[in-house]
Amino acid sequence: MWISPTWQGRQTMLAKVMLASLKTRRTSALLIVAAIGLSVLMIIGIDRVRHQVRANFSSTISGTDLIVSARGGPMNILLYSVFRLSDPTAGISWKTVEHLADHPDVKWWIPIALGDSHRGYPVVATNDSYLAHYRYGRDQRLVLQSGAWFARADQAVLGSAVAARLGYQQGEHIVLAHGASGPAIVEHDNHPFTVVGILAPTGTPVDQSVHISLEGMAVIHRGGAYRSGLPPMLGQARDKPDSVNAVMLGLKRRMAVLSLQRELSRYEREPLTAIIPGVQLQRLWRITAAGENALRATSLAVLVVALLVLVSTVLAALEGRRHEIAVLRATGAGRLAVYTVIVGESLCFTVLGCLLGLGVLFLAQWGLAPMALAEWSLRLPEHFLAWRELPAIGAILLAGSLAGLIPAEKAFRNSLADGLTPRN
Template sequence: MLPKVILASLRTRRTSALLIVAAIALSVLMIVGIDRVRHQVRANFASTVSGIDLIVSARGGPMNILLYSVFRLSDPTAGIRWQTVEHLAQHPDVKWWIPIALGDSHRGFPVVATNEAYLTHYRYGRDQALALQQGEWFVGADQVVLGSAVARQLNYQQGDKVVLAHGASGPAIVEHDNHPFTVVGVLAPTGTPVDQSLHISLAGMAAIHNGGAFLSGMPPLPGQQADKPDSVNAVMLGLTRRTAVLSLQRELSRYKPEPLSAIIPGVQLQRLWRITAAGENALRATSLAVLVVALLVLVSTVLAALEGRRHELAVLRAAGAGRWAVYGIIVGESLCLTVMGCLLGLLVLFVAQWGLAPLALVEWSLRLPEHFLALRELPAVAAILVAGSLAGLIPAEKAFRNSLADGLTPRN
């Protein structure tokens, strides 16, 4: 009979019950939703580069090097000479290398100058290689390969002409309209900053900064090779053995021809999470405050309803219901409301992430999860259910302490 009594009681107080369910659903939505976004952002950041042992750049802050070379979130520092890049390529501990030259943009999207090693060796996620959604990789100095988000947002197709501009962010300083690029390919979506980038050859970068030498036939600048830039902003290295990472890092820090910095991407990511920990904790505290408010609403609503249930509970006690029966009714109602609130919150979150997933991938290169409830989220949901059940203990004790005479005596 206990479930029937609980359901009948909730039906008679459906308005207040729905408000409680909505409040708990909102708290679950915030707690689980914030945790999912935090976890997914970390996963996306961590999956942006996979298998890169060192990133070498001009002397500078390690965090800044990570942000501009991998995430395109900062302005690049001074470049390193091409002779240094060739020295790194010939190092016995280096298995493969990817040069990165930055500093140009197109309608707010960064331009990355590199070579075929980018397509061959760059990895993201769980060792996933880049793939072309359509077209082919650039082979000429006037060809460009677009990230999926660039192609989608700017509605570019193969064969379209693109004019790049000097300046990695903000308004364009100088447009390289004397050297337009032709779109020859579009990369498949990755959920990383690759989607938000345009990719050209190192020869193309050299051409637009040498006055359009490839179109006009002008000779390169003194000391400058026609198919190579004089410098690049970073070089990503894959080593023959992981144990050589620290020794090569120390070696490059003492490189005499020019000052260099070599960073380990995974180490810098951990430092980044420590920097953002305060903001994450603030969001968690906010979501927990919402849950506390929802539980207080639950307790106050049940207490307020007891005044109208004095006769009902007194009849139950007169019929032989003991302490556990009264506790079962009140706590059972609290648990039932909490379960419904959790399910509603998780359902709304699932629908929201399903609907926003395409937009998040295109606009922010963020892959939203596809699951309804992950294993790591079970402790949080279980804690909410326990807290919701415990919230019914105070009203249950108050209801049990009401005497039979008090509940059966008519009031004027």
């Protein structure tokens, strides 16, 4: 399609007018861009953190049908057994664990005993089933980055974050302490553990944990001594613990989940609670929804303030631009041309603000990614802009453009007040 030189020349002239205006108002333009960039940083940043936290929480455990623990709140059971974010409640007896292991609907079982720590990192006592059956993400299994899984009561396997943060290697000796969180209550310095393996990074609380055998936990709490020459445990400990805090179950038939859950709620030997991890995760999202909405409202308020600053700044500058607009009108520019200049400037501010906010967010992700993974087992996104974020960016650009309509209409009315004849 052919474009007339006259029309093309006018567009070039309007672009030059906008650029010249922006240069003369550099300070105010930079402040507007910074304000919009901050709002974009908050809106997209909060959405990314929310999305990534949900993804990390959801991927922490996969394929586990039920988690059985002593009678207690389902949410608390999920938090301490999977995420290590709460103190464990009373344990369930080993006889009950054996009953669960022998249940005809149970395919595999993973006992977990908590309550100890090492330099602030939780200690998880378990058996070989943990390495064989624990899944995270999309049915991913745990893999040893170096060394081997524990085969003796005095051996420990570290999560990747523990090894990286504390600088541990295979063969080093560590001392555990009683107490799952806070300062150590009693150190088990008479029973040191030897690091025999380090797990590969998973982006889950597994990275933040020290893993020992159930036998090892039983020994340090009973004050006994390690026995040499013990064979690999293969899911059975020679020194059985009195109790564990939770048992993860994988069932032979998914259809049996609800029936087994009801059966365990009526267990006669001791009070039990069996939770479905996926159901409790959905409850967790509903609980945190209010906080997420508050953060979104705050970021939207920042955007509204930035747009108001944009409008007020452009309006304040109109008085000094009356001659500029008058020259445009004298050359034949109509309402559309005036609107193009003013709204174009607002859109330019918004585009630059979006690029600034996204750029700062990308650099922050890149810089904080190693610390987030090591400290919180949180994998930060690596992209500059995701497809799901395009609607939000589009809405911000539209809002920025619309914010220029009020100053544009005022500029056009000023030109009429100056005695110019409109040419539409």
